[in-house]
Amino acid sequence: MKTLDPLMSIRLRGLSKPLGKLTLGPLDLELEAGYFTAILGKNGSGKSTLFRLLMNMLKPEQGEIELLGAGYPLEEVALKRRIGYVPETMNWQEIECRTIKELTRLVSRWYPSWDKQRYDRLMTEFELQDNFKLEVLSKGMQRKLAFIYAISHNPDVLLLDEPSSGLDPFAWRIMMKEIGRFMESGNKTVLMATHILEEIKLMADYIVFMHDGQLLGKYEKDTLMDGWKAFWVGMSAYSKLQLPGVVQIEDSSPGSPGVVRLISDSPLETEAALNEHKINVISTKALELDEILSFLIRNGNKQQ
């Protein structure tokens, strides 16, 4: 059981940034300490840009970012020491260190809270060695190392931009387990962008949807997953009715003529109405997160 903590880890107010054709924001978002929030959005929707703004690598045109009750630029060094960040890409060639060992020496000195035991354990679990040359690390090894650096100083906020992209399934499992362990250790906050629905289902307390630079809302995961359902019913039975909650009616597969799929965003109401009209429900299924995102995009749904 999680204890409720009123501390707000991340607070965005009216944050905006023009990006060529796209304008990110204005974004308003509040994330409480102690929770894992996943950001889901199509390519180019603005997720990485949001992370860069949160890390003060990009300056917003308007609006405010508050992290752990502090802000940029005044408290930048103190803040960065409490944040772990895995960027979507890193230019390892630009780093003036030859080996992991040399880079780790630099990174560990910068963080007063560096946890050498955790670093050593993760290096072993991820099968990395200090003498590996940075310039020849594979993509997966680079992700592992970026993750190890982000978490080994025991930050309060972990910002993860597609951290598992390129990882093999073994390394993926280790990373998810480590994030889980990190969350258990107190009032930690994780914000993670990912395209991997399995990760979201496994890890997230909340889901934030992004589309074209806008937030389509922050949702409690289980409530969201329970809030959308597909019902397969006979076409003739359905045809004359307007059922509550139904947002879309689709022809079912060619192999099931006369069967339609009803998409509902209020499954309990839809189910009650189907029962009331004595319509036989052939089967039901919860919607996948990407399907829910498509419907939210279509409806332009905005909710915090």
Ligand SMILES: Nc1ncnc2c1ncn2[C@@H]1O[C@H](COP(=O)(O)OP(=O)(O)OP(=O)(O)O)[C@@H](O)[C@H]1O
């Ligand atoms: N500094 C910049 N100047 C101009 N445009 C930018 C800049 N940074 C990002 N963009 C554009 O903003 C949009 C959002 O990019 P961003 O990388 O934030 O998307 P994303 O949601 O992380 O995408 P993906 O899922 O592919 O990683 C893209 O169209 C990108 O080309």
